[in-house]
Structure formats: C-alpha cells, structure tokens
Amino acid sequence: MLETPHVAVGVAIATKFPNPWIAIPLAFASHFVLDKVPHWNPHLYTETQKTGHPSKNSTIMAVVDIATALILGSTFAFKALPNVQMTVLILACSLASVASDVIKYPYYYFHLRQKWLVKWVNFERSIQVDTKSIIWGLVTQVLIISASIWWIL
Numbered sequence: 001m002l003e004t005p006h007v008a009v010g011v012a013i014a015t016k017f018p019n020p021w022i023a024i025p026l027a028f029a030s031h032f033v034l035d036k037v038p039h040w041n042p043h044l045y046t047e048t049q050k051t052g053h054p055s056k057n058s059t060i061m062a063v064v065d066i067a068t069a070l071i072l073g074s075t076f077a078f079k080a081l082p083n084v085q086m087t088v089l090i091l092a093c094s095l096a097s098v099a100s101d102v103i104k105y106p107y108y109y110f111h112l113r114q115k116w117l118v119k120w121v122n123f124e125r126s127i128q129v130d131t132k133s134i135i136w137g138l139v140t141q142v143l144i145i146s147a148s149i150w151w152i153l
C-alpha cells in the first residue's frame with residue numbers, strides 16, 4: 001500500500017488514543033492490516049528483481065507519495081499545537097505506521113542485502129493483497145484516506 005493511507009490511519013490512531021503506549025504499537029500494527037486491503041502500488045520489488053533497481057516512474061510515484069504522507073502527517077501535527085504532547089504523538093504514530101515499509105527502502109535503493117532485510121522484504125511481500133486494476137487499487141486507498149480524515153475531524 002502507498003504510504004499516504006498508512007499515515008492517515010496513523011494520525012487518526014494518535015488523535016483517538018492519546019496514550020502513546022497504546023497509540024504507537026497500534027499505529028505500527030495497523031500497517032499489516034492495511035496491507036491486507038486490496039490495493040495498488042508501484043512495483044518496486046519486481047523492478048528491482050528485473051533490473052537491479054526500481055524504475056524512474058515508480059521512484060517518482062514513491063517520492064510523490066512520501067512527500068504527500070509527510071505533508072499530511074506534519075499538517076495534523078502542526079494543527080495539534082500548542083498541545084506538544086499530541087504533536088509528538090502524531091509524528092511518532094505517522095512514523096510507526098510506515099516503519100514496516102521505510103525499512104525496505106535501503107533494499108531497493110542502496111542494494112543492502114542483509115539476511116534479516118531480505119527476510120523482511122519477503123515477509124512484507126507475502127502479506128500484500130494487490131489488485132489487478134490500478135483504478136480499484138487506488139480507490140480503496142482514497143477511501144481509507146477519506147475515512148481516516150473524517151474520523152480525525
């Protein structure tokens with residue numbers, strides 16, 4: 001799944017569960033639930049297997065997605081001010097919600113092939129539910145983002 005819906009859910013969790021001992025693990029766990037929702041994302045893995053690195057187009061999509069996720073997380077974190085505790089919690093939950101994917105970037109872009117990392121990449125791949133249709137695979141993610149923002153506001 002793209003990072004933006006993950007972060008939207010992470011932010012929602014932070015705002016609904018102000019206890020960091022609950023919110024941060026929950027945000028981390030939400031990643032695996034969301035990856036089970038049928039979705040589409042750039043084929044970083046397949047391309048890396050084929051050519052040694054993700055394609056330029058996929059990289060552009062990943063960068064746009066990460067930038068959007070960062071803007072989304074920071075906007076809500078900023079909005080929570082002057083409640084510094086909530087601001088930090090939103091940032092922490094945003095990070096926790098995508099940690100499982102962020103770990104994989106060195107595999108794609110820096111050719112790291114440590115055993116544990118390869119295992120993690122394969123595990124992450126095994127839980128993905130991909131859609132054949134790009135459109136439907138994006139619709140589910142737009143719905144997750146909308147539902148999360150609706151839940152937050």
Ligand SMILES: [Zn+2]
Pocket residue numbers: 001031035100101124
């Ligand atoms: Zn993932």
